[in-house]
Amino acid sequence: MKLRKLDQAFYDDNTHLIQALDNEDGKWISGKTRGHGIVVVNINKLTFAIPLRTSIKHNAAYITQKSNQKGVKGKGLDYSKALLIINQKYISDEIFLIPAEQHKNIQGKEFFITRKFEKYVS
Numbered sequence: 001m002k003l004r005k006l007d008q009a010f011y012d013d014n015t016h017l018i019q020a021l022d023n024e025d026g027k028w029i030s031g032k033t034r035g036h037g038i039v040v041v042n043i044n045k046l047t048f049a050i051p052l053r054t055s056i057k058h059n060a061a062y063i064t065q066k067s068n069q070k071g072v073k074g075k076g077l078d079y080s081k082a083l084l085i086i087n088q089k090y091i092s093d094e095i096f097l098i099p100a101e102q103h104k105n106i107q108g109k110e111f112f113i114t115r116k117f118e119k120y121v122s
Contacts, residue, residue, distance in 0.1 A: 001110040003096040003103070005036050006049060006083075010090035017083075037096035039077055039106065040085070041114050043121070047085040050117060052098060053078040060120055062113050064102040075102060077113065079120045 038049040056063065056073045063076040085091060106113070 001039055001106055001113065003052070003098060003106070004038055004040060005092040005094045005096045006038060007090050007092040037098065038091075039113070040091055041117055043114065043118050047088070048117070049083045049085050049091065050077045050079060051081050051083070052076070052096070053081065062109070062116060064105040079117050082117065
């Protein structure tokens with residue numbers, strides 16, 4: 001399972017998706033962006049981008065690293081913030097890097113993550 005980034009074209013074409021952007025007065029702020037690191041999942045000929053998040057507080061997620069912080073489950077893939085990708089140009093070829101421990105918890109889990117996400121969107 002490959003970790004990618006959303007291409008700048010996604011942000012340029014989807015300024016109305018405030019939850020997907022670090023946004024100030026309708027403008028994208030460069031640097032760290034929510035949803036920028038993604039895992040791509042295909043279900044029934046639809047392509048979804050599941051973002052990596054650092055402070056997940058709910059169960060609609062695949063946790064890669066647990067948190068000791070009260071009320072926070074941990075870091076991982078946040079199904080509730082997944083995006084339907086209608087144009088493949090929105091997925092960059094650029095690899096998104098995460099700590100090795102988290103990456104290890106995603107590698108080899110493509111089937112499990114895809115099935116869990118499929119149940120979430122059904």
